[in-house]
Amino acid sequence: MAAAExxxxxxxxxxxxxxxxMVGKQDNTTLTGNLLAHVWARPDKGxxxxxxxxxxxxxALVLAITVTLVEGIGAWGNNIPxxxxxxxxxxxxxxxxGHAGTLISAILFLFQQRWRTAINRFSEAMTIFAVMCAxxxxxxxxxxxxxxxxxxxxPSTLEMWPQFKSPxxxxxxxxxxxxxxxxxxxxxxxxxxxxxxxxxxxxPIQRKVYxxxxxxxxxxxxxxxxxxxGYLLLAGLSTPLVVSVHTIVSFDFAVSLIPGxxxxxxxxxxxxxxxxxxxxxxxSWMVPARHFLGLKHVITMRHLxxxxxxxxxxxxxxxxxxxxxxxxxxxxxxxxxxxxxxxxATGPYRGVYYLMLFCNVLTPQIFWFKWARTNIxxxxxxxxxxxxxxxxxxxVIIVTSLHRDFLPAAWDMYYPTWVDITLFLGTIGFFxxxxxxxxxxxxxxxxxxxxxxxxxxxxRPAPVTVVTGA
Amino acid sequence: MEHAAEHHxxxxxxxFVLARFETGEALVDACYKVREKGFQHIDTHSxxxxxxxxxxxxxxxSRVPRIALSGGLTGMFGGYLMMVYMNSVNWPLNVGGxxxxxxxxxxxxxxxxxxxxxxxxxxxxxxxxxxxxxxxHAVFESEAxxxxxxxxxxxxVALPPGxxxxxxxxxxxxxxxxxxxxxxxxxx
Numbered sequence: 001m002a003a004a005e006x007x008x009x010x011x012x013x014x015x016x017x018x019x020x021x022m023v024g025k026q027d028n029t030t031l032t033g034n035l036l037a038h039v040w041a042r043p044d045k046g047x048x049x050x051x052x053x054x055x056x057x058x059x060a061l062v063l064a065i066t067v068t069l070v071e072g073i074g075a076w077g078n079n080i081p082x083x084x085x086x087x088x089x090x091x092x093x094x095x096x097x098g099h100a101g102t103l104i105s106a107i108l109f110l111f112q113q114r115w116r117t118a119i120n121r122f123s124e125a126m127t128i129f130a131v132m133c134a135x136x137x138x139x140x141x142x143x144x145x146x147x148x149x150x151x152x153x154x155p156s157t158l159e160m161w162p163q164f165k166s167p168x169x170x171x172x173x174x175x176x177x178x179x180x181x182x183x184x185x186x187x188x189x190x191x192x193x194x195x196x197x198x199x200x201x202x203x204p205i206q207r208k209v210y211x212x213x214x215x216x217x218x219x220x221x222x223x224x225x226x227x228x229x230g231y232l233l234l235a236g237l238s239t240p241l242v243v244s245v246h247t248i249v250s251f252d253f254a255v256s257l258i259p260g261x262x263x264x265x266x267x268x269x270x271x272x273x274x275x276x277x278x279x280x281x282x283x284s285w286m287v288p289a290r291h292f293l294g295l296k297h298v299i300t301m302r303h304l305x306x307x308x309x310x311x312x313x314x315x316x317x318x319x320x321x322x323x324x325x326x327x328x329x330x331x332x333x334x335x336x337x338x339x340x341x342x343x344x345a346t347g348p349y350r351g352v353y354y355l356m357l358f359c360n361v362l363t364p365q366i367f368w369f370k371w372a373r374t375n376i377x378x379x380x381x382x383x384x385x386x387x388x389x390x391x392x393x394x395x396v397i398i399v400t401s402l403h404r405d406f407l408p409a410a411w412d413m414y415y416p417t418w419v420d421i422t423l424f425l426g427t428i429g430f431f432x433x434x435x436x437x438x439x440x441x442x443x444x445x446x447x448x449x450x451x452x453x454x455x456x457x458x459x460r461p462a463p464v465t466v467v468t469g470a
Numbered sequence: 471m472e473h474a475a476e477h478h479x480x481x482x483x484x485x486f487v488l489a490r491f492e493t494g495e496a497l498v499d500a501c502y503k504v505r506e507k508g509f510q511h512i513d514t515h516s517x518x519x520x521x522x523x524x525x526x527x528x529x530x531x532s533r534v535p536r537i538a539l540s541g542g543l544t545g546m547f548g549g550y551l552m553m554v555y556m557n558s559v560n561w562p563l564n565v566g567g568x569x570x571x572x573x574x575x576x577x578x579x580x581x582x583x584x585x586x587x588x589x590x591x592x593x594x595x596x597x598x599x600x601x602x603x604x605x606x607h608a609v610f611e612s613e614a615x616x617x618x619x620x621x622x623x624x625x626x627v628a629l630p631p632g633x634x635x636x637x638x639x640x641x642x643x644x645x646x647x648x649x650x651x652x653x654x655x656x657x658x
Contacts, residue, residue, distance in 0.1 A: 028517055028621035153556060161556035165565050165575040173582040181589040188593060191602075192619060196517065199616035215603035218610070219619045221501075221514035221523045223600045228519050229532040230596040234589060237538075241585045248578050452518035455494065 019302035021114055021457065026297070028451050035447045036200055038293040043440060046292060051436050057429010064422035065140065073143050075419040081405045082414035087137045088252075089394040090424050093277065094134035094431075095175065095249055096270075096390065099242050100278025101127030102182060105189075106238035115306050117453045118298040121193075121446040122289070123282045124186040129434040130281075131179045133427040138171070140423075167251040174248040181241055185234045188227075191217050192448040246274045253397065260340035260401030263328065269321035273390060276314035276360070279307055280386035285435065287380045289444060298445055301374055308373040311386065315364030318393075322361065336406065344400045348413060352392045353400070359389020483655025485629045486608050487638040488615055489647025490622050494520045497623040500645040501526040504627060507641060511628035515609070515618035534595060541591025542584050549583025550576055608655035615653075 043051070067075050078085050101123035108116035139145045151172045153162050162169050195217035198210040217223070250270035253261035283304070290299040329341040344353045363385045366372040373379070404411045438444070491497040498520055504512055505528060514523055557563050558570035568575070597603070609615050609626055618624045625647065627638045635652045642650050 032517075032620040153552060159561070161561055161563075163563060163565060164553040164557050164579060165563075165568060165572055167578075170578040170582075173579045177582040177586040180586060184589055184593040188596070192517070195619040199619050211605065215597075216605045216607060217602065217619065218607060219515040219517060219624075220600075221516070221520065221527050222529065223602075224516070224519040225524050225527070225529045226532045226534050226596055226599045229534040230538075230592050233534060233538050233592055237542075237585050237589055237592075240581075244578070244581055244585075248582075251578070448518045455518070455521075 019300055019305065021118075021300060021302055022450075022454060023297040023300055026454050028454075031298075031447065031451050031454060032196065032200055034294065035298065035443055035445050035450065036197060038295075038439070039197060039441060039443060040201075047436065047440065051433070054429050054432035054436055057426055058433045059429075060422050061426025061430050064419050064426050065136075067419050068140055068423070069145075073141065075417060077415050077417045077420055079412055079414065081410055081412060082399055082402045084141075084398050084402065085414050086395075086416050086420040086424060087141045089391065089398050090427065091134050091137035092249055092270075092394045092398075093391045094130045094137075094427065095178075096246065096274035096277045096394075097281045097387075098127040098130035098134065098178070098182070098278065099246060099271070099274035100282050101125070101130075102178075102238050102242040103275055103278065104282070105185065106235040106242065109232075109235045110239060113306075114453060114456075115303050117449045118295075118300075118445050119282065119286065119303055119307075120449070121186075121189065121442075122286065122444050123278075124182065124189070125435065125438045125442075126278075126282060126285065127182045128179070128186060129431050129438075130278075131175065131182065132434070133431050135175055135179065136427065137423075138168075167248065167255045170248045171252055174245045178241060178245045181234070181238055185231075185238055188231060188234065189446055189449075190442065191215060192219065193443050193446065195219065196447055197443070243271055246271045258401050258405075259334070259336040260344075260397065263325065265321060265324055265328070269318070269325070272314050272317035272321065273393060276311060276318050276364075277387060277390035279311050279314065280383040280390070283307055283311070283379060283383035284387060287376055287383075289439060293439065293444055295445060298450055304376070304379060305370075305373045308367045308379055308382075311383070312364045312367035315360060315367075315386070319361045322357070339404075340401055343404055344396055347400060347404065349396065349400050349403075353396050356389050356392035356396055359385040360393060363389065482631070483657045484608055485633065485635060485652060485654045487627045487629065487635045487642060487650065487652050488609060488612055489625050489639075489642035489645075489650045490614065490617070491625065491647060492623070494523075494623050496646060497625060498522050498526045500625055500642070500647065503645055504625065504638075504641060509627050509638060510630075513626045513628075515615070515622075515624040515626060517619055517621060520623075533599060534592060537595035537599075538588050538592045541595070542588035544591075545587025546580055546584040548587070550580045552583075553579060606656075608653050611653040611656065612651055614649050614651070 073087075076086065078087070101120075104116050104123045105120040105127075109120070139148055142148055150156075150160075151162055151169060162172075164170075191214060194210050194214035198207055198214045201207045201210060247267040247270065250266035254263060254266040256262060286299060286304070286307075290296050326341050329337045332338070344350070363382050366378070366382060372382075399414050403414055489500075491500055494516060497514055497516065501512060501514055501523075505526070512527065514520060514527065516523070520526070553576045554571055562570040564570065609618075609624075615622075615624060625642065627635075627642070629635045629638065629652075639650050639652065
């Protein structure tokens with residue numbers, strides 16, 4: 001009997017889908033209970049420990065920023081010719097991580113992928129926090145971040161305007177727009193859930209605080225009418241936006257004249273890499289979060305397997321990017337271009353290069369196999385490898401293209417200082433701090449959307465059953 | 471003038487009749503029937519958008535797309551003209567011999583300002599259309615109504631001034647509404 005029930009719960013809705021989107025029979029009351037439970041629960045020891053470590057990382061970030069501000073960016077390992085190093089590597093890496101959030105929340109929404117619903121809130125939060133970390137690096141790299149507002153077009157007493165033909169100014173607009181739109185999209189999606197928290201809460205203080213952020217939402221049909229359209233339009237706008245942001249980030253390199261950067265393949269190659277690393281980061285956080293927050297019934301193996309398929313697909317796109325880059329470098333007959341690529345594989349930074357190839361090209365290949373796509377420890381380790389590999393990719397692109405420039409007399413090596421390393425690890429700590437606070441105070445799953453999905457799943461026509469032998 | 475108010479009766483807040491239905495479909499059905507009886511200001515309250523809810527309330531096309539379009543166009547022309555004015559009219563800037571007005575270089579920021587202004591206008595346009603934030607509303611006077619954003623499906627009927635709501639309450643009970651109650655806006 002129990003086995004039959006289990007089989008019924010796991011029975012495919014679709015002959016091609018072997019895992020359900022939602023486990024067990026759920027209704028609006030049970031979903032309100034179990035999706036909000038982790039917000040009401042007191043933080044356990046594991047969360048407190050993780051939070052303490054993350055706060056230590058944030059503290060290290062403050063220290064590294066202070067040193068950078070006091071000493072100037074001479075505290076970093078950057079030199080001539082390696083003017084961009086850890087800072088821009090980290091910037092591109094973090095921005096790329098953010099892209100998965102927008103892809104899941106906007107692009108999969110437009111494609112009506114139902115499996116996006118349980119994971120969009122989570123990955124949108126990741127986008128916002130990742131962009132916050134990303135923005136820090138170019139800001140500090142300006143050297144005098146207190147003058148960063150010079151980059152915005154305002155009528156200053158200097159009578160100077162920004163230079164709009166520079167990709168670096170394009171970046172300012174792209175990243176600030178991306179952050180603003182992601183935040184609005186996330187908050188708009190949160191309003192019904194904040195109202196849900198307000199009205200499910202027993203404590204007057206929680207009721208008041210969540211009530212302020214819920215803006216007085218009362219689930220009105222007249223509100224939903226406009227809300228649905230607004231949400232759809234924001235998804236439609238976010239979709240080209242996310243593509244444009246990493247395209248513009250890649251223009252920082254592609255529009256220059258540096259061999260190894262000056263290539264037309266950069267925009268699509270960067271966008272694919274961004275989605276690749278972003279999905280890996282979502283995976284790295286989702287595997288523990290669904291376990292510790294008790295969300296296994298809404299974030300099922302189906303979600304994890306689909307994400308692994310996307311990691312495989314984007315990993316193949318990235319691998320194709322590597323292949324084309326090297327092929328064109330050879331085929332162009334340009335000795336400087338070819339030298340850069342030859343130097344990547346044989347020069348002093350070849351270790352990072354081979355680590356990149358191992359993590360980004362070989363690791364995702366395991367996801368051709370279903371046993372690997374559905375093996376949770378394995379996918380967690382693979383996602384960490386992809387995160388490392390994508391960081392290495394940005395390091396390889398930036399540092400190896402710069403450190404041996406046109407004149408051998410000007411060649412130099414780049415080594416990170418402790419400030420560089422602390423800044424990078426510090427942003428990981430800062431990101432984790434924000435993410436842990438998010439997981440504590442806000443539902444990690446879009447409750448209202450999951451209830452709607454549950455309703456749809458219960459009312460869809462009976463699935464076509466494929467009768468196999470035996 | 472301040473004394474004059476004391477001689478009048480205290481202002482009367484809006485009154486609503488509330489009823490809870492078991493499912494979204496029941497709520498949509500009831501909504502149609504209440505509207506057929508001639509009640510004017512009806513609203514549904516549900517944890518997620520109801521299937522067919524817009525038609526049941528008799529709502530037309532949303533104004534949000536037009537707001538988004540006007541915001542997007544403002545961003546597009548505003549962004550492009552801003553760059554033309556700043557880099558080629560007010561302070562012509564020669565960078566590497568490129569013309570002061572260089573359309574290809576102005577495209578990326580034009581795109582970003584288009585998306586930015588369209589998104590901001592969607593967000594703030596939505597808040598304006600929904601008249602949010604509105605921390606207080608008469609429906610919150612009912613404690614049971616708090617299930618509307620979690621697992622309840624509620625119908626609210628606003629009464630005309632002076633109406634006692636007996637006819638509306640009777641109709642809602644007859645349609646299968648539970649927890650039928652009348653709430654009045656607190657004007658303090």
